[in-house]
Amino acid sequence: DxxxxxxxxxxxxxRGQQVTLRCSPKSxxxxxxxxxxxxxxxxxxxxxxxxxxxxxxxxxxxRFSGHQFPNYSSELNVNALLLGDSALYLCASSLxxxxxxxxxxxxxxxx
Amino acid sequence: GQQxxxxxxxxxxxxxxDFTTYCNSSTTLSNIQWYKxxxxxxxxxxxxxxxxxxxxxxxxxxxxxxxxxxxSSLHITATQTTDVGTYFCASQxxxxxxxxxxxxxxxxxx
Numbered sequence: 001d002x003x004x005x006x007x008x009x010x011x012x013x014x015r016g017q018q019v020t021l022r023c024s025p026k027s028x029x030x031x032x033x034x035x036x037x038x039x040x041x042x043x044x045x046x047x048x049x050x051x052x053x054x055x056x057x058x059x060x061x062x063r064f065s066g067h068q069f070p071n072y073s074s075e076l077n078v079n080a081l082l083l084g085d086s087a088l089y090l091c092a093s094s095l096x097x098x099x100x101x102x103x104x105x106x107x108x109x110x111x
Numbered sequence: 112g113q114q115x116x117x118x119x120x121x122x123x124x125x126x127x128x129d130f131t132t133y134c135n136s137s138t139t140l141s142n143i144q145w146y147k148x149x150x151x152x153x154x155x156x157x158x159x160x161x162x163x164x165x166x167x168x169x170x171x172x173x174x175x176x177x178x179x180x181x182x183s184s185l186h187i188t189a190t191q192t193t194d195v196g197t198y199f200c201a202s203q204x205x206x207x208x209x210x211x212x213x214x215x216x217x218x219x220x221x
Binding site for chain 2 (some may be wrong): 003041042043044045048053056057088090092098099100101102103104105
């Protein structure tokens with residue numbers, strides 16, 4: 001299956017720590033978007049990467065950063081974790097802006 | 112900024128009843144996409160509407176895009192227990208990022 005792969009699936013971190021989440025896009029897709037989904041809420045846009053550059057950014061602090069590699073895979077880094085960062089982090093890949101496919105997400109718990 | 116408002120937030124129906132969720136925007140949307148998220152799952156793309164007044168059907172699901180491209184609806188006929196989940200509308204507006212509504216959580220009583 002050439003869908004979107006995210007790792008890890010679950011993660012528990014302590015306040016103040018740093019975390020890195022990973023995403024491999026669907027085969028043929030060149031754009032990766034990251035979303036944060038709190039319990040009972042819709043996904044909130046964090047940022048989008050295309051051609052290894054951040055193309056757009058949502059209303060998230062600089063503690064949230066990312067990277068896209070030449071093979072289109074991507075990482076999301078969060079520094080100085082807060083309890084409020086606990087959420088499901090979703091990666092979606094697309095071909096430019098069409099055909100968004102979501103991964104299963106990483107469930108981050110900050111304690 | 113670009114926002115899509117979705118109503119109702121929750122909907123509980125008896126199996127066999129119909130269900131509709133609505134998505135509204137104050138600005139003209141370039142397109143509207145609909146996703147379904149099962150409990151504990153991730154959003155799964157259902158459909159994209161692009162044209163003014165567009166209507167698309169997928170079996171018991173009917174999707175509409177308003178004439179002014181500021182609203183959309185998803186209607187499910189004769190709900191089944193497999194329809195349970197949260198339905199999200201999302202739009203790219205005039206920018207590339209996909210902005211989601213807060214979703215409508217559908218529960219179906221067998």
